[in-house]
Amino acid sequence: MAVEVSSEVLEALLAQAAQAHPRECCGVLLGSGERVERAIPVDNVHPAPEKHFEIDPQVLIDCHRRAREGGPEVVGYYHSHPNGLARPSPTDRESASGDGRIWAIVAGGAVTFWKDDPEGFEPLSLATPDS
Numbered sequence: 001m002a003v004e005v006s007s008e009v010l011e012a013l014l015a016q017a018a019q020a021h022p023r024e025c026c027g028v029l030l031g032s033g034e035r036v037e038r039a040i041p042v043d044n045v046h047p048a049p050e051k052h053f054e055i056d057p058q059v060l061i062d063c064h065r066r067a068r069e070g071g072p073e074v075v076g077y078y079h080s081h082p083n084g085l086a087r088p089s090p091t092d093r094e095s096a097s098g099d100g101r102i103w104a105i106v107a108g109g110a111v112t113f114w115k116d117d118p119e120g121f122e123p124l125s126l127a128t129p130d131s
Helices: 007-020 057-068 090-095
Strands: 002-005 026-032 035-042 073-080 102-107 110-117 120-127
Touching (some): 002 110, 007 035, 007 110, 026 057, 035 057, 035 073, 035 102, 057 073
Parallel strands (some): 002 035, 073 102
Antiparallel strands (some): 026 035, 026 073, 102 110
């Protein structure tokens, strides 16, 4: 399966990860289906942001509320691995809910996309409609 993401969104994810370094950045992916139309930066409220991330719960609630009111769908989440690889870590696998949403992971100048399936993360191929 492929996820459709514009080069503008990819550049925003890379810039945010670079700006947050050495902390993990995080945020919400908005769009529809397998199309990511926007990345919303969110404060990482985890007490150890150099190694973990936690999306500010109020922002997440607000995003879901806006989606229910007709706004863009919350299709997934993103975060960076400042000193790791652009793939799910053991911590990511432990904290994943298996809800089928998209996860983007930024590391080493790359952005990878994953589907959070009940059986674990499945890699997604990337389609950039504007390239």
